[in-house]
Amino acid sequence: xxxxxxxCGDDGVSRAVGARCDTERDCDxxxxxxxxxxxxxxxxxxxxxxxxxxSDATCADVEGGVCLFSCVFPEDxxxxxxxxxxxxxxLRVDPSRKVKVCLGA
Numbered sequence: 001x002x003x004x005x006x007x008c009g010d011d012g013v014s015r016a017v018g019a020r021c022d023t024e025r026d027c028d029x030x031x032x033x034x035x036x037x038x039x040x041x042x043x044x045x046x047x048x049x050x051x052x053x054x055s056d057a058t059c060a061d062v063e064g065g066v067c068l069f070s071c072v073f074p075e076d077x078x079x080x081x082x083x084x085x086x087x088x089x090x091l092r093v094d095p096s097r098k099v100k101v102c103l104g105a
Contacts, residue, residue: 039083
């Protein structure tokens with residue numbers, strides 16, 4: 001069963017980016033399985049740059065490059081549910097640059 005969460009922004013949560021998941025079948029491309037990093041699982045897209053991500057997401061250098069929702073403050077990730085916060089990660093296209101994305105607390 002897929003549970004979608006309403007999100008701020010034009011693109012919001014979808015089977016492409018942000019929907020909860022347990023297996024790849026729950027998503028358009030990738031399911032980042034439930035874990036400390038992805039509470040309840042997280043549908044995402046593989047990426048090499050943020051151009052491959054929806055406008056409210058960025059390509060973080062985790063899991064071989066995946067689209068994660070951009071944020072500034074921890075509460076920016078509250079729409080994903082309990083356990084999510086805003087964390088700094090490497091930018092996929094340039095690991096010397098940091099981006100802030102929603103990940104597990």
